[in-house]
Amino acid sequence: MDRKKIFRAALVLGVALILAGCAQTSTGASSSPDASSVISSGTSPEIGGGMNQRAEGFGELTGAYFSESGDSAGNLYYIETDVDEDGTPIVRAAQSPQHDIRAEIGEYRMPEGLLDRIAAIADEAGMTTWGDLPMGDLIPLDAATPTITLTFASADPDDSFPIKISFTAWDEFPEGGIEAFYAIRDELSACITPDNQIRTYQEPETN
Secondary structure (H helix, E strand, O other), X not given: OOHHHHHHHHHXXXXXXXXXXXXXHHOOOXXXXXXXXXXXXXXXXXXXXXXXXXXXXXEEEEEEEEEXXXXXXXXXXXXXXXXXXXXXXEEEEEEEOOOOOOOEEEEEEOOOOHHHHHHHHHHHHOHHHOOOXXXXXXXXXXXXXEXXXXXXXXXXXXXXXXXXXXEEOOEOOOOOXXXXXXXXXXXXXXOOOHHHXXXXXXXXXXX
């Protein structure tokens, strides 16, 4: 076999291996509660901190945010807790299929006890004790990244700066962590119903 044939054979084999790897990675891109299948199978209870506790210095939970944005089209999707102009607690959701399309935004009444339920999930999993989690071995290519950010008041009454913790679904979680991650997502998603809706509008144009 001459050099050109050898080169072509090697090239075909290399492309086939790359495509196989992409296909295997893409199959793990689900954002359902079964998404633990896309996290490295090497997760261990030793990663992160202890369960059923809140780390020292963390006060009450004041905000929660879930997003699943940044796919190959530049999509945007998020749900967040906030307050309106009158100081009334609300839940806001925004969605756009790609980066050059203005997002559709909806505002919803915040169900009573929402932040308390999310705080209980976070405390049961020990989320405030985890610190910076390592990335898992398997990260889907061109997929939107599920992310959760929780905002806490400082336990120090003289400290007005909030404390934020943030995790993605591709992190390597301690035992029970991925279930807590998606339980918080589900609490926020359950707020987005027609009965809770206050108003909808389109994202303002930017120059």
